[in-house]
Amino acid sequence: MMSTVLSARHLNKYFYDPDKFQVLKDITFDVQSGEFLAIVGKSGCGKSTLLYLLSTMDTDYDGQVEMAGTTLTGRNQDFLARFRNEHLGFVFQFHFLLPEFSVLQNVMLPGLKLGKYPEKVVEERAMEKLRLIGMADYARKPASKLSGGQQQRVAIARALINDPTIIMGDEPTGNLDRANSENVFAIFRDLAAKGQTIIAVTHDPDFAAGTDRVIEMSDGMIINGHETKDRQAN
Numbered sequence: 001m002m003s004t005v006l007s008a009r010h011l012n013k014y015f016y017d018p019d020k021f022q023v024l025k026d027i028t029f030d031v032q033s034g035e036f037l038a039i040v041g042k043s044g045c046g047k048s049t050l051l052y053l054l055s056t057m058d059t060d061y062d063g064q065v066e067m068a069g070t071t072l073t074g075r076n077q078d079f080l081a082r083f084r085n086e087h088l089g090f091v092f093q094f095h096f097l098l099p100e101f102s103v104l105q106n107v108m109l110p111g112l113k114l115g116k117y118p119e120k121v122v123e124e125r126a127m128e129k130l131r132l133i134g135m136a137d138y139a140r141k142p143a144s145k146l147s148g149g150q151q152q153r154v155a156i157a158r159a160l161i162n163d164p165t166i167i168m169g170d171e172p173t174g175n176l177d178r179a180n181s182e183n184v185f186a187i188f189r190d191l192a193a194k195g196q197t198i199i200a201v202t203h204d205p206d207f208a209a210g211t212d213r214v215i216e217m218s219d220g221m222i223i224n225g226h227e228t229k230d231r232q233a234n
């Protein structure tokens with residue numbers, strides 16, 4: 001059964017550069033739980049701005065955002081930080097691993113912060129996510145010793161540690177070679193099949209073609225893909 005996991009209503013956002021311009025124009029859409037969604041559009045159309053807003057890191061907008069049955073608009077930073085840690089996983093272009101910490105420690109950190117499981121369990125879960133992404137052999141290495149693509153895969157494992165309701169990615173396969181980007185894509189497909197929701201900004205047409213729905217943006221607006229289409233069971 002489909003249920004709405006994200007609802008964005010009339011999102012408007014302005015930047016001052018230095019003149020006021022509208023970067024998001026009346027963005028309205030719903031996402032169903034278990035949906036694998038791509039957001040596409042020309043460079044500068046507002047994709048990253050939209051994703052950043054949905055990530056709850058940007059609170060300077062007009063409109064209404066609800067996720068996992070929770071209204072997020074108008075909440076304070078503490079509330080949003082807790083919500084993010086519990087419900088959201090991020091795979092952004094700048095993955096912000098802590099360079100002096102090991103791969104394993106980086107992946108464990110959001111799990112320890114959540115405080116739901118003892119450290120030993122968080123460690124086991126972290127190793128499981130690293131195996132999933134093919135990085136278990138690097139668990140004890142400092143993050144600073146990895147290549148960009150390897151760091152990105154660790155960031156994906158970290159994003160999955162708390163089994164987030166929604167995984168958000170900005171070019172989640174951007175730094176990866178073909179084999180690894182196909183692997184990440186397959187992992188996302190699998191997570192969506194098991195009920196997690198994936199929202200990914202992408203420039204990769206092959207990636208977008210394999211998702212359940214493509215939202216196309218142009219000049220701050222959604223020009224295609226507002227509506228969830230009927231999906232075949234996969």
Ligand SMILES: Nc1ncnc2c1ncn2[C@@H]1O[C@H](COP(=O)(O)OP(=O)(O)OP(=O)(O)O)[C@@H](O)[C@H]1O
Nearest residue numbers: 015016017023041042043044045046047048049050
């Ligand atoms: N902090 C900011 N201040 C002013 N303008 C900004 C700011 N961030 C982004 N912009 C502008 O807002 C518009 C949308 O940017 P955004 O990064 O959302 O586009 P995008 O669709 O993600 O592009 P790309 O595909 O190149 O990543 C662009 O014109 C950009 O120059």
